[in-house]
Amino acid sequence: MQAEIITIGDEILIGQIIDTNSAWMAQQLNAIGIHVKQVSSVADHPADIIVALTLASGRADLILITGGLGPTKDDVTKQTLSVYFGCGLHRDPKVLAHVESIFARNNRPMLEINRRQADVLGKSEVLFNEMGTAPGMWLTHKGKSYVIMPGVPFEMKHIMRERVLPRLRHLDGRQPLWHQTVLTAGIGESFLAEKIADIEGALPPHIHLAYLPKPGLVRLRLTAIGENKEVLKQETAAVAGQLRDRLGDHFLANEDTALEMLIRDFMQQHGLSLATAESCTGGNIARLITALPGSSSMFEGGAITYSNAVKQATLGVKAETLDTHGAVSEQTVREMALGAQALFRVDYAIAVSGIAGPDGGTAEKPVGLVWIAVAGKSGVAAHQFLFGHDRAINIERSSMAALFMLWRLLHAENTE
Amino acid sequence: MQAEIITIGDEILIGQIIDTNSAWMAQQLNAIGIHVKQVSSVADHPADIIVALTLASGRADLILITGGLGPTKDDVTKQTLSVYFGCGLHRDPKVLAHVESIFARNNRPMLEINRRQADVLGKSEVLFNEMGTAPGMWLTHKGKSYVIMPGVPFEMKHIMRERVLPRLRHLDGRQPLWHQTVLTAGIGESFLAEKIADIEGALPPHIHLAYLPKPGLVRLRLTAIGENKEVLKQETAAVAGQLRDRLGDHFLANEDTALEMLIRDFMQQHGLSLATAESCTGGNIARLITALPGSSSMFEGGAITYSNAVKQATLGVKAETLDTHGAVSEQTVREMALGAQALFRVDYAIAVSGIAGPDGGTAEKPVGLVWIAVAGKSGVAAHQFLFGHDRAINIERSSMAALFMLWRLLHAENTE
Numbered sequence: 001m002q003a004e005i006i007t008i009g010d011e012i013l014i015g016q017i018i019d020t021n022s023a024w025m026a027q028q029l030n031a032i033g034i035h036v037k038q039v040s041s042v043a044d045h046p047a048d049i050i051v052a053l054t055l056a057s058g059r060a061d062l063i064l065i066t067g068g069l070g071p072t073k074d075d076v077t078k079q080t081l082s083v084y085f086g087c088g089l090h091r092d093p094k095v096l097a098h099v100e101s102i103f104a105r106n107n108r109p110m111l112e113i114n115r116r117q118a119d120v121l122g123k124s125e126v127l128f129n130e131m132g133t134a135p136g137m138w139l140t141h142k143g144k145s146y147v148i149m150p151g152v153p154f155e156m157k158h159i160m161r162e163r164v165l166p167r168l169r170h171l172d173g174r175q176p177l178w179h180q181t182v183l184t185a186g187i188g189e190s191f192l193a194e195k196i197a198d199i200e201g202a203l204p205p206h207i208h209l210a211y212l213p214k215p216g217l218v219r220l221r222l223t224a225i226g227e228n229k230e231v232l233k234q235e236t237a238a239v240a241g242q243l244r245d246r247l248g249d250h251f252l253a254n255e256d257t258a259l260e261m262l263i264r265d266f267m268q269q270h271g272l273s274l275a276t277a278e279s280c281t282g283g284n285i286a287r288l289i290t291a292l293p294g295s296s297s298m299f300e301g302g303a304i305t306y307s308n309a310v311k312q313a314t315l316g317v318k319a320e321t322l323d324t325h326g327a328v329s330e331q332t333v334r335e336m337a338l339g340a341q342a343l344f345r346v347d348y349a350i351a352v353s354g355i356a357g358p359d360g361g362t363a364e365k366p367v368g369l370v371w372i373a374v375a376g377k378s379g380v381a382a383h384q385f386l387f388g389h390d391r392a393i394n395i396e397r398s399s400m401a402a403l404f405m406l407w408r409l410l411h412a413e414n415t416e
Numbered sequence: 417m418q419a420e421i422i423t424i425g426d427e428i429l430i431g432q433i434i435d436t437n438s439a440w441m442a443q444q445l446n447a448i449g450i451h452v453k454q455v456s457s458v459a460d461h462p463a464d465i466i467v468a469l470t471l472a473s474g475r476a477d478l479i480l481i482t483g484g485l486g487p488t489k490d491d492v493t494k495q496t497l498s499v500y501f502g503c504g505l506h507r508d509p510k511v512l513a514h515v516e517s518i519f520a521r522n523n524r525p526m527l528e529i530n531r532r533q534a535d536v537l538g539k540s541e542v543l544f545n546e547m548g549t550a551p552g553m554w555l556t557h558k559g560k561s562y563v564i565m566p567g568v569p570f571e572m573k574h575i576m577r578e579r580v581l582p583r584l585r586h587l588d589g590r591q592p593l594w595h596q597t598v599l600t601a602g603i604g605e606s607f608l609a610e611k612i613a614d615i616e617g618a619l620p621p622h623i624h625l626a627y628l629p630k631p632g633l634v635r636l637r638l639t640a641i642g643e644n645k646e647v648l649k650q651e652t653a654a655v656a657g658q659l660r661d662r663l664g665d666h667f668l669a670n671e672d673t674a675l676e677m678l679i680r681d682f683m684q685q686h687g688l689s690l691a692t693a694e695s696c697t698g699g700n701i702a703r704l705i706t707a708l709p710g711s712s713s714m715f716e717g718g719a720i721t722y723s724n725a726v727k728q729a730t731l732g733v734k735a736e737t738l739d740t741h742g743a744v745s746e747q748t749v750r751e752m753a754l755g756a757q758a759l760f761r762v763d764y765a766i767a768v769s770g771i772a773g774p775d776g777g778t779a780e781k782p783v784g785l786v787w788i789a790v791a792g793k794s795g796v797a798a799h800q801f802l803f804g805h806d807r808a809i810n811i812e813r814s815s816m817a818a819l820f821m822l823w824r825l826l827h828a829e830n831t832e
Contacts, residue, residue, distance in 0.1 A: 011628055013452045014595065015442030016637065016672070018434065022457070026431030036429045038464065041438070041455040044626075048454065055471065072609050072627045073616070105784075105802055106604075114606050131806060152629075154809065210432070276699075276720070282706025283692075283699030286720045290698025293774050293807055301726035303719060304692070304702045310717035310760055314730065344726055358709050391709055 001171065003029055004056040005039045008049055008067035008077050009151055012041045021066055021156055028160060032169055033177040034062065044068050046080040053084055057144050062168070067151030069134035071113040078119065081148065085141055087122035091115070095126060095135045102133060124148070127163040131155045136163060145171070176229040180236035181256040182220040182243045185404045189213050192220075192250075199242050207235060215393060216400025219256055249408065259403045260288045263410065267298035267348075270414050274406075275344035276302035277315055277336040279327065280354040280370060285399045300344045305336065315339030328353050328365055330373075330382050337375035337382075348410070349375045350402045354385075356394045370398045376409045417590045419445055420472040421455045424465060424483035424493050425567055428457045437482055437572055444581060449590035449645070450478065460484050462496040469500055473560050478584070483567030485550035487529040494535065497564065501557055503538035507531070511542060511551045518549060540564070543579040547571045552579060561587070591641055594648035598636040598659050599668040601675060601820045605629050608636070608666075615658050623651060631809065632816025635672055665824060675819045676704045679826065683714035683764075686830050690822075691760035692718035693731055693752040695743065696770040696786060701815045716760045721752065731755030744769050744781055746789075746798050753791035753798075764826070765791045766818045770801075772810045786814045792825045 005025055011017045019041060026036045037060055042048040049068075056063045068077030082089050096118035103110045117133040120126055127136030127149070134150040136159040147164050149156045184192060189211050193200070200209050206226050212219040222239055224232040244251045253262060267274060276286045286302040289295050305311040308322050317335045325331040336351035354370025361367035367389055373382040385401055387394045421441055427433045435457060442452045453476055458464040465484075472479045484493030498505050512534035519526045533549040536542055543552030543565070550566040552575040563580050565572045584590075600608060605627050609616070616625050622642050628635040638655055640648040660667045669678060683690060692702045702718040705711050719730045724743055727733040732755040733748055741747040752767035770786025777783035783805055789798040801817055803810045 010624075010626055010639070011637070012439070013442055013455065014446050014639070015439040015444075015452075016628065018436050018439045019455075020434050023428070023431040023434045026429055028431075030430050036431075037459065038468070039429065039435075039455075039457040043453065052454070070627065070629075071606050074624070074626045102804075105804075107802075108604065108607065111606055111610055113609065131804075131809070154806070212432070278699075280706075281703075282711075282715075283694075283702030283718060283720065284706075286699030287697075287703045290696075290700075290720070290722065290772075291808060291811065295698075296722055296776075299698075299722050301720050301722045301730070302699060303730070304699065304706070304717045306706065306712055306715050306717045313759065314717070314719070343729065356706075360712075392707060395707065 001034045001062060002037045002060040003034050003062040003064060004037055004060040006049075006052050006056055006063065006065045007039070007041045007151065008044060008065065009041075010043050010074070012067075013043050021151065021153055024153070024157065025064060025066075025160065028165055029168070031177075031179055032165065033175050034168060044074050044076050046076055046083070049077065049080045050084050057142070060144070062145045062147070062171075064147045064149070066149045066156055069148070069150045071117055071133070077148070078121065082121055085121060085123055085139065087124075089119040090122055091118050092120045092126055092135065094128070095120065098128070098130075099133045121148070127159050129155055129159055131158045138164070138167070176226055176232060178224045178229055178232035178236055180222040180224075180233075180240050180254070182222070182240050182247075182254060183252040183256060184218045184220065184247055184250045185216060185252050185259060185400070185407070187218070187247075187250045189218050192218055196243060196246055199239065199246065203239065204235075207239065215396040216404065217252070217259065252407075258288075259400065259407060261292060263403060263407055264289065264292050264295055264298060266407075266410055266414075268294065270410075272298060272348060272410070272414070273300050273346040274298055275300050275340045275346040275349045277340035277349060277351040278302060278304050279306060279311070279336075279352060280356040281352045281395050281398050281402070282306065284395050285350060285352065285402055288399060288403070300346050303340060303343070311336065315343060326365065328355055328369060328371055330371055330384070333371040333373035334380050334382055337373040337380050341375045347377065348406060350406055351375070352398055352402050354394070354398055356391045356398075357389055358391060368394055370394065370401070372398065372402045372405055374402070374405045374409050377413050381405060381409055417450045417478060417587065418453045418476040419450050419478040419480060420453055420476040422465075422468050422472055422479065422481045423455070423457045423567065424460060424481065425457075426459050426490065428483075429459050437567065437569055440569070440573065441480060441576065444576060445584070446593060446595065448581065448585055449593045450584060451591065451593065451641075460490050460492050462492055462499070465493065465496045466500050473558070476560070478561045478563070478587075480563045480565070482565045482572055485564070485566045487533055487549070493564070494537065498537055501537060501539060501555065505535040506538055507534050508536045508542055508551065510544070511536065514544075514546075515549045537564070543575050545571055545575055547574045554580070554583070592643060592645040592648060594640045594645055594652055596638040596640075596649075596652035596656050596670070597672040598638070598656050598663075598670060599672060600634045600636060600663055600666045601632060601668050601816070601823070603634070603663075603666045605634050608634055612659060612662055615655065615662060619655065620651075623655065631812040632820065633668070633675065668823070674704075675816065675823060677708060679819060679823055680705065680708050680711055680714060682823075682826055682830075684710070686826075688714060688764060688826070688830070689716050689760075689762040690714055691716050691756045691762040691765045693756035693765060693767040694718060694720050695722060695727070695752075695768060696772040697768045697811050697814050697818070698722065700811050701766060701768065701818055704815060704819070716762050719756060719759070727752065731759065742781065744771055744785060744787055746787055746800070749787040749789035750796050750798055753789040753796050757791045763793065764822060766822055767791070768814055768818050770810065770814055772807045772814075773805055774807060784810055786810065786817070788814065788818045788821055790818070790821045790825050793829050797821060797825055
């Protein structure tokens with residue numbers, strides 16, 4: 001089955017936003033055997049939208065349209081589609097009640113332009129949007145399927161996950177296809193490739209291996225295309241097993257998950273508690289953990305100790321240690337980790353101190369130098385890392401390295 | 417002058433990479449008065465490329481094409497363009513010498529497929545690429561201009577900056593265009609629209625207003641098209657001034673920036689210091705601030721107080737307060753803010769406590785209920801918010817609301 005994506009919005013064509021929606025949608029569609037033939041980004045102009053729709057309808061069976069569903073005048077998608085499909089708009093009572101409830105919750109008076117958010121295309125089926133006021137719509141027209149969604153990424157993703165993808169899985173014309181992810185950590189892409197070269201070389205032609213790096217992690221994605229999905233599942237599972245054996249400590253999971261999620265689940269299951277003491281990561285590690293529902297069952301709290309005075313006052317790092325070894329040193333992160341373990345009364349504590357950049361580096365301690373310690377049941381593990389020059393990437397890589405150190409210590413101390 | 421962008425590559429259509437090139441190119445083109453009408457992403461298939469080219473040539477005067485210029489089999493752009501333009505390929509000696517020098521420098525043997533990198537379209541002018549092996553090309557065909565560039569972002573940007581933009585600046589038919597952004601906070605899109613309806617309604621036809629919401633913020637973008645850029649600048653500045661007066665406290669800046677950046681700059685300039693005390697936002701506010709270079713000049717540290725025990729132990733919140741009013745209450749966030757102000761010895765402290773969800777809500781204190789306090793020089797301001805059901809969005813909106821409260825208090829206490 002062939003699909004096309006049309007993204008609508010002046011903000012894309014003047015370069016004010018980068019279209020991240022299309023790549024995400026394409027990944028999701030590919031995963032269920034639907035092939036994206038073209039992505040077209042057009043302005044909030046009715047004529048442009050109609051031309052793009054006409055052309056896409058001539059090439060594809062499924063057309064996904066995002067953007068231009070807001071309440072303000074510059075958003076013209078719904079009016080334009082009602083012309084294109086030759087159907088009117090009508091106000092959907094369930095959507096209206098939902099929009100009203102959002103305004104009531106926020107104690108905000110409701111205007112006519114907000115009510116218009118509940119207007120949907122006459123021939124369409126509503127794809128309910130719990131996350132916002134603009135509903136999605138599904139429409140069949142001259143044998144083609146059209147999915148209309150808001151352009152706000154989290155609203156689009158919600159509607160795709162909950163309403164669109166489950167429905168597309170039942171459409172005909174998809175070729176059996178199976179993806180199996182193997183998540184790895186603590187090893188770079190090229191080293192990984194070297195380590196598994198013979199396994200990759202021996203793959204049959206219908207199984208493809210892709211390397212998808214994220215900071216600190218590499219996802220290996222096996223994609224198999226064939227006639228029978230059950231056979232594809234077995235074949236990719238066998239390869240994933242070989243990879244797991246080869247990767248040892250660097251193997252994390254047979255799914256595309258997050259390291260902090262694996263940690264939350266492990267600590268919950270083993271009744272363990274965690275705290276963080278962060279300098280250069282500035283709260284990012286705590287943020288990653290507390291972004292997860294249920295993290296309060298294992299996360300007690302954290303200290304963000306940006307200045308030396310705060311490192312002493314909150315975590316009890318000794319003035320002498322800071323004077324002698326500096327804030328970015330093994331001794332300091334060890335004291336930070338032990339201080340956090342005591343202050344927050346937890347089983348495990350992570351401590352990070354480094355030079356994120358762009359300023360603050362010296363010849364001896366350059367930008368990108370990071371010390372990480374993890375305190376556990378049997379002592380403290382500490383390691384030095386040297387990342388790069390980019391502040392954002394240093395913060396992200398430090399966070400992932402710290403979580404991976406915690407993951408290893410958790411396994412060493414809590415599994416036989 | 418109208419332009420279109422065609423990006424070529426399977427990796428875009430399977431969602432393996434996000435197309436960031438188009439937004440960058442669009443920004444550069446807009447800045448010199450060239451309007452991008454459409455962006456089309458197509459696969460490495462000759463027929464798809466030819467159809468996209470034909471359609472774009474019918475709509476625009478300038479067509480920019482990126483991608484598919486690599487040496488491997490899957491890259492078909494050059495061969496396809498030689499068919500489309502009815503011209504052959506010939507090997508360019510200067511490009512060949514450059515490619516050979518790159519291989520010599522890296523001590524790599526050179527294959528025939530590498531030499532083919534030096535083949536250029538017969539009718540084209542070479543846009544020399546110092547950054548890589550694939551040259552750019554400029555071609556005029558039936559009165560339209562075509563720019564062909566590699567898809568690797570830094571190579572494309574180099575060719576655009578050094579070869580393409582200087583040339584485009586001398587083309588006729590560019591229509592002067594000016595963008596002016598007005599950043600607002602603390603007011604929803606529809607209310608904003610209502611509040612400025614008369615200003616929007618009175619805009620002349622050549623000035624267009626767009627609403628671009630982000631969590632907690634709305635960017636207003638004025639786009640003016642006319643004959644004289646200086647006049648357009650003055651006209652949009654006048655409208656921005658009207659908007660500023662109308663928006664009052666909700667006006668943040670006359671540029672597209674981040675609230676935390678405005679706060680960092682303001683606090684740096686006024687020699688003020690900040691700390692955070694976060695419960696439901698779990699370190700996200702500190703993370704936003706410390707992501708900024710130079711934040712150590714105004715940010716001392718923070719406490720992430722997930723459990724009640726930690727709220728007492730670190731910030732000195734009274735057990736009685738937690739027992740009587742609960743962790744999500746005005747009294748608790750006030751004590752958290754004052755506790756953080758004292759512990760970290762700072763001028764300003766932000767405190768947040770709420771129920772991020774999905775669990776933990778009650779009839780009295782539902783998911784989405786958040787209390788925020790900001791302690792400053794003259795006391796503590798506290799507000800209650802009721803956001804939605806989504807954990808990630810509640811964290812993001814709470815963070816933005818807290819930063820906006822801080823921003824207002826900073827202005828109230830530090831400007832005449």
